[in-house]
Amino acid sequence: MSDAQEPVRSKEEEEDPSQEDSEDDSSEEETPGEMDFLRNLFSSALGFGAGSGEKALDELALDGVAKYIQSGKCKNIICMAGAGISTSAGIPDFRSPGTGLYANLQKYSLPYPEAIFQIDYFKQHPEPFFALAKELYPGQFKPTICHYFIKLLKDKGLLRRCYTQNIDTLERVAGLEGEDLIEAHGTFYTSHCVSFCCRREYNLDWMKEKIFSDDIPRCEKCQSLVKPDIVFFGENLPVRFFTSMKMDFPRCDLLIVMGTSLKVQPFASLVSKVSRNCPRLLINMEKTGQVEPMLGVFGGGMDFDSDKAYRDVAHISSCDDGCLALADLLGWKSELEELVKKEHARIDSEDQKKKQSENDGAEASPKPEASPKPEASPKPEASPKPEASPKPEASPKPEASPKPEARDG
Numbered sequence: 001m002s003d004a005q006e007p008v009r010s011k012e013e014e015e016d017p018s019q020e021d022s023e024d025d026s027s028e029e030e031t032p033g034e035m036d037f038l039r040n041l042f043s044s045a046l047g048f049g050a051g052s053g054e055k056a057l058d059e060l061a062l063d064g065v066a067k068y069i070q071s072g073k074c075k076n077i078i079c080m081a082g083a084g085i086s087t088s089a090g091i092p093d094f095r096s097p098g099t100g101l102y103a104n105l106q107k108y109s110l111p112y113p114e115a116i117f118q119i120d121y122f123k124q125h126p127e128p129f130f131a132l133a134k135e136l137y138p139g140q141f142k143p144t145i146c147h148y149f150i151k152l153l154k155d156k157g158l159l160r161r162c163y164t165q166n167i168d169t170l171e172r173v174a175g176l177e178g179e180d181l182i183e184a185h186g187t188f189y190t191s192h193c194v195s196f197c198c199r200r201e202y203n204l205d206w207m208k209e210k211i212f213s214d215d216i217p218r219c220e221k222c223q224s225l226v227k228p229d230i231v232f233f234g235e236n237l238p239v240r241f242f243t244s245m246k247m248d249f250p251r252c253d254l255l256i257v258m259g260t261s262l263k264v265q266p267f268a269s270l271v272s273k274v275s276r277n278c279p280r281l282l283i284n285m286e287k288t289g290q291v292e293p294m295l296g297v298f299g300g301g302m303d304f305d306s307d308k309a310y311r312d313v314a315h316i317s318s319c320d321d322g323c324l325a326l327a328d329l330l331g332w333k334s335e336l337e338e339l340v341k342k343e344h345a346r347i348d349s350e351d352q353k354k355k356q357s358e359n360d361g362a363e364a365s366p367k368p369e370a371s372p373k374p375e376a377s378p379k380p381e382a383s384p385k386p387e388a389s390p391k392p393e394a395s396p397k398p399e400a401s402p403k404p405e406a407r408d409g
């Protein structure tokens, strides 16, 4: 199967040696699940935890989180991501009810709108799903600032894992690998034959070609349907979601929740799986995931504002802005902006090449890349004189570098 090259963290039973310097973090971690739950339950019922002197954050704000990351005590960061991290990339949130999409489904004459993502219906009537997939297929897969912020966490050795609800593969495009990721609701990145005896795997290019040629994708081996590996209603979440969750969350030093309303279970419940002292940062357009008053002790929801709030921080902004602000506080801002610029340029040039070769079609005359001659140097910027140029259209400047300042909001 894919992702074979990375042995790290591949076995649930094994610690990731690279993450555990010499610091021995207690012996209780042998039984993370239930023990943690009980401990948390008791400590919160008895009033420990909060204010027990172990507060990780000086301040319940982005500054406090940045200081904590810089303190060196924060080595295992888990990111939880939702559709909000991809909206600035123009990816439609097409699996969630209430996004406007469902209102547009009449033309497929479905018995009810959700049927389009219902596994049983799909197996009988795959056409509506693939028609919709074609309609909504992103023109370009260009990750956002937020995606590259997560990649930066990985590069700095701080990312334990990214749990995403998104199926758009942008985390992978940004450079996260299979091991770094839990795609809780599956992914378009791979597809499989639906026949249990076959299960042959197909890649994204193969699927895209079928979708755009209006073919219903059929397995080349057994002629059964081929379905993208996204989780349909009526299907289980990937097994890795559950196995990794048990290993990752008790060891988490900081949880960063981005662009999700935390309404879909079991994903939403992940916020309660970290330890009682683990700070949680929400970057979102609105507060979400808060404690249900009636379930306070049991729910494990977020508490940003009460007198007892001690570890939850809500940063209300777009995911891109929030990540930029945090990167700024960490001294990583220019590094992040460079990364985004470089990667976007790479994606653009690849797209261009692809289009070119599609246009050239069969009779491709591979042009010998514009002459590498030394190119007349573009005037040494000597004279700073204001220059009353009469012609408005005089100088077609050789492309002023597009400043990455374009921080909206």
Ligand SMILES: [Zn+2]
Residues within 6 Å of the ligand: 193, 194, 195, 198, 199, 200, 219, 220, 221, 222, 223, 224
């Ligand atoms: Zn097959």
